[in-house]
Amino acid sequence: MTTVADTRPQHSAPGTVTRDSIDRRIKLFNATCAGVLIAFALLWLVPIAWTIDTAFKPNAETTNPTWAIHDPTLASFRTLLAQGDIWNWYASSFIISTASAAGTVLTASMAAFALSRMRFRFRWVVFWFILIGIMIPHQALIVPQFREVSAMHLLNTYLAVILPQIPLAIAVFIFKQFFDGVPRDLDEAARVDGAGFFRTYWRVVMPLSRPVVSAVAIFTFVWSWNNLLWPLLVLSNPKLMTIPVGIATVQGSYGIRYADTMAFAILGALPLVLLFIFFQRRIVEGIAGTGLKG
Amino acid sequence: MTTTTAEDLATTRTPTQDAVRGEHQAGHARPALLLMAPFLILYVLFIIGPSIYMIVMSFFNGSLVQSGLGPFAGFRNYAEALGNPAFWASMWHTLWFTILTTPPLVVLAFVFALLGDRVRRGRWFFRLAFFLPYILPSAVMALIWMWLYTPEIGLLGRVVAAFGFPEPSWLGNPNLAMWSLAFATVWWTLGFNFVLYLAGLQDIPRELYEAASIDGAGPWQQIRKITIPMLARTTSLVVVLQIIASLKVFDQMYIMTSGGPNFSTRPVLEYVYDVGFTDFRVGYAAAVSTLFFILVLAVSGVWVFLTRHQEQGL
Numbered sequence: 348m349t350t351v352a353d354t355r356p357q358h359s360a361p362g363t364v365t366r367d368s369i370d371r372r373i374k375l376f377n378a379t380c381a382g383v384l385i386a387f388a389l390l391w392l393v394p395i396a397w398t399i400d401t402a403f404k405p406n407a408e409t410t411n412p413t414w415a416i417h418d419p420t421l422a423s424f425r426t427l428l429a430q431g432d433i434w435n436w437y438a439s440s441f442i443i444s445t446a447s448a449a450g451t452v453l454t455a456s457m458a459a460f461a462l463s464r465m466r467f468r469f470r471w472v473v474f475w476f477i478l479i480g481i482m483i484p485h486q487a488l489i490v491p492q493f494r495e496v497s498a499m500h501l502l503n504t505y506l507a508v509i510l511p512q513i514p515l516a517i518a519v520f521i522f523k524q525f526f527d528g529v530p531r532d533l534d535e536a537a538r539v540d541g542a543g544f545f546r547t548y549w550r551v552v553m554p555l556s557r558p559v560v561s562a563v564a565i566f567t568f569v570w571s572w573n574n575l576l577w578p579l580l581v582l583s584n585p586k587l588m589t590i591p592v593g594i595a596t597v598q599g600s601y602g603i604r605y606a607d608t609m610a611f612a613i614l615g616a617l618p619l620v621l622l623f624i625f626f627q628r629r630i631v632e633g634i635a636g637t638g639l640k641g
Numbered sequence: 642m643t644t645t646t647a648e649d650l651a652t653t654r655t656p657t658q659d660a661v662r663g664e665h666q667a668g669h670a671r672p673a674l675l676l677m678a679p680f681l682i683l684y685v686l687f688i689i690g691p692s693i694y695m696i697v698m699s700f701f702n703g704s705l706v707q708s709g710l711g712p713f714a715g716f717r718n719y720a721e722a723l724g725n726p727a728f729w730a731s732m733w734h735t736l737w738f739t740i741l742t743t744p745p746l747v748v749l750a751f752v753f754a755l756l757g758d759r760v761r762r763g764r765w766f767f768r769l770a771f772f773l774p775y776i777l778p779s780a781v782m783a784l785i786w787m788w789l790y791t792p793e794i795g796l797l798g799r800v801v802a803a804f805g806f807p808e809p810s811w812l813g814n815p816n817l818a819m820w821s822l823a824f825a826t827v828w829w830t831l832g833f834n835f836v837l838y839l840a841g842l843q844d845i846p847r848e849l850y851e852a853a854s855i856d857g858a859g860p861w862q863q864i865r866k867i868t869i870p871m872l873a874r875t876t877s878l879v880v881v882l883q884i885i886a887s888l889k890v891f892d893q894m895y896i897m898t899s900g901g902p903n904f905s906t907r908p909v910l911e912y913v914y915d916v917g918f919t920d921f922r923v924g925y926a927a928a929v930s931t932l933f934f935i936l937v938l939a940v941s942g943v944w945v946f947l948t949r950h951q952e953q954g955l
Contacts, residue, residue: 388770
């Protein structure tokens with residue numbers, strides 16, 4: 348599965364002795380690197396493997412800490428899925444995360460388009476005004492946000508979670524940076540053909556920006572799905588809770604039903620794990636591309 | 642995720658640079674405002690507004706169960722926070738957590754990425770192993786580690802026992818609990834830094850290594866003389882993003898220890914949560930939030946300044 352990088356140039360001329368010994372040293376070094384890394388990667392997978400292992404045991408068997416399962420069973424999964432609460436939580440998480448991601452992508456990309464393409468007075472004021480937002484830790488705002496949302500009578504609604512998650516300043520900069528790199532000839536051609544700004548944004552620039560759109564969408568989706576503190580504060584109705592809030596709220600009541608707890612962990616993580624496996628390349632390129640450009 | 646791209650600040654051209662040339666065009670203002678309006682309205686309503694409201698609130702003795710700001714308090718909330726050992730303890734726990742997690746999360750991610758860079762095939766496997774935990778919700782990560790840390794039957798206790806040591810009380814011992822939380826967090830979030838470093842490594846031209854190799858530089862020398870200096874920018878990014886992320890810690894403590902035992906792991910955000918939402922003292926909670934806000938702002942401000950400075954220097 349893992350082979351070692353060959354750092355030699357393709358057509359290495361009959362090298363000198365030193366050259367060959369260096370090459371050999373590098374080869375050995377690379378092999379050692381691969382070995383060490385595989386060991387660590389396996390170590391990193393142990394907690395997940397143990398979680399899966401536990402989830403397929405009967406609850407009674409979990410007190411016996413061995414990898415072997417005497418009596419493998421799906422009972423824990425069945426119990427959880429039959430209880431019904433988890434379906435509500437899935438629904439909440441899906442609705443909230445999808446709406447937050449869509450909201451962020453739309454509002455941030457429109458604002459970024461204006462900042463990237465349009466010449467208007469006070470543009471730099473708006474730019475810096477949004478720039479400040481990148482440095483603001485949203486978690487510090489829970490107290491005033493809570494009062495605000497409560498004054499709006501939004502407590503225990505999806506909107507209470509969705510609305511504050513949408514204005515993500517960093518997303519504006521990711522989009523702006525990308526739009527700045529999209530050739531202007533295209534949208535200027537569209538403008539000459541009589542398309543308005545909104546049409547240019549929606550029909551020309553957005554379709555050219557698929558990689559960044561999907562990167563921002565995936566990240567805001569995952570971030571919203573995993574958010575705990577804010578939904579914990581504004582959703583106290585068990586029917587409306589998101590997966591993390593649900594887990595945090597009921598985990599204490601599981602007591603020593605460790606197999607159930609681990610099945611719960613697996614079910615809670617499953618949608619995101621699937622998303623990750625599906626979009627692995629996109630996600631990794633998203634971090635690399637937007638995180639470290641320049 | 643919020644943090645991924647703060648680097649953009651450094652690389653995006655500020656409008657000032659091209660707007661200096663002056664031309665704002667007639668007919669752009671209205672559509673521009675319309676396009677920016679949805680974002681700006683939500684941004685002012687839920688980010689800027691609350692930030693200002695928080696600062697105002699911190700000068701009053703408000704209560705969560707009553708509307709309105711409550712009686713004016715001046716700087717008394719700040720004085721109380723700064724004189725309160727519970728506040729300083731929570732600040733210290735947040736800081737201590739940051740100190741415990743940042744070095745391993747940076748160094749290990751760097752080392753793993755360095756090793757990964759030398760392996761050409763099967764990279765998906767390493768990405769999967771290291772990045773998969775990062776994708777887990779904090780609550781799921783907490784469930785997994787609480788199970789691993791379970792006394793008597795938890796896997797970690799078994800491993801320690803197998804080596805013949807007495808099993809420590811991972812989360813129950815006030816001196817050890819923070820280390821256990823930090824350990825779990827390193828496992829959880831290392832993948833993000835790993836991916837950032839991998840990307841940084843890929844940007845280093847291969848020819849540099851080949852040239853060095855021709856000049857007789859061994860692998861160790863190549864790392865010291867090429868890789869580490871070329872990754873300086875990535876490292877400063879990773880370090881600052883990590884510090885900011887660690888300062889915001891809340892979830893792990895809330896679920897795994899509830900800030901205990903005996904408040905020994907309660908971070909400042911949980912302190913805000915407790916005084917604001919359990920004691921209903923929103924004025925005081927706002928003052929503590931403001932202090933935390935300033936701390937995080939200062940760290941990211943220093944970094945923005947540094948990267949901008951670097952940019953201009955280049």
